[in-house]
Amino acid sequence: MIETERLIVRPWREADREPFFAMACDPEVMRYLLPLNTRAESDERIDSLMAMQAEHGHCFWAVERREDGRFLGFCGVVIPREPIWEHEIGWRLARDAWGQGYAYEAAQASLDWAWRHIDTPSIMAITNIENTRSWGLMERLGMRRYPEEDFEHPSVPVGDPLRPHILYRIHRPQ
Numbered sequence: 001m002i003e004t005e006r007l008i009v010r011p012w013r014e015a016d017r018e019p020f021f022a023m024a025c026d027p028e029v030m031r032y033l034l035p036l037n038t039r040a041e042s043d044e045r046i047d048s049l050m051a052m053q054a055e056h057g058h059c060f061w062a063v064e065r066r067e068d069g070r071f072l073g074f075c076g077v078v079i080p081r082e083p084i085w086e087h088e089i090g091w092r093l094a095r096d097a098w099g100q101g102y103a104y105e106a107a108q109a110s111l112d113w114a115w116r117h118i119d120t121p122s123i124m125a126i127t128n129i130e131n132t133r134s135w136g137l138m139e140r141l142g143m144r145r146y147p148e149e150d151f152e153h154p155s156v157p158v159g160d161p162l163r164p165h166i167l168y169r170i171h172r173p174q
């Protein structure tokens with residue numbers, strides 16, 4: 001569990017399932033993401049993050065506001081996996097939690113944790129180029145874009161405007 005000034009970044013709990021699915025039902029939150037169409041699909045995503053936590057000690061963690069205990073979304077670092085095979089930082093917050101620096105605060109804390117606990121020289125992040133809020137956050141975190149590594153996300157159907165992805169990376173501070 002990580003505590004920041006305003007947030008708790010922690011492993012998932014059963015009570016997170018409902019507010020996580022509520023986010024999956026918000027078209028604005030999901031605008032640049034593959035849909036989670038049912039509660040079962042949403043729960044499966046949490047199950048796989050819980051399994052990663054159990055096996056590796058980290059995942060995209062739940063983000064809770066300290067002030068009132070509210071579940072705001074997720075942020076954290078996942079293990080290397082398809083299609084890039086590098087440690088990846090990612091984030092997703094409920095719409096009304098945007099614009100307050102919460103994602104930055106959670107992401108900075110996740111990176112700090114990762115440099116201390118994960119043996120990796122760098123961490124990357126990927127997004128669709130239209131997702132300016134997400135790559136804006138990557139830039140605020142000091143991540144750098146690698147345009148030569150733009151790629152088509154294999155999980156997104158060919159021809160879908162969400163398929164082209166850009167990649168940012170940050171190296172372990174010296």
Ligand SMILES: CC(C)(COP(=O)(O)OP(=O)(O)OC[C@H]1O[C@@H](n2cnc3c(N)ncnc32)[C@H](O)[C@@H]1OP(=O)(O)O)[C@@H](O)C(=O)NCCC(=O)NCCS
Nearest residue numbers: 029091092093098099100101102103104126127133134137
């Ligand atoms: C991507 C996402 C997490 C970014 O959230 P965010 O709130 O825009 O990012 P930050 O936490 O860095 O907050 C920055 C904003 O908070 C404002 N802010 C307010 N108080 C702040 C504070 N104390 N510290 C920092 N910023 C603060 C900044 O001015 C900035 O405002 P702006 O967006 O109007 O310019 C969010 O848009 C999201 O969940 N999107 C949907 C899911 C998604 O697409 N995920 C990414 C998949 S690749």
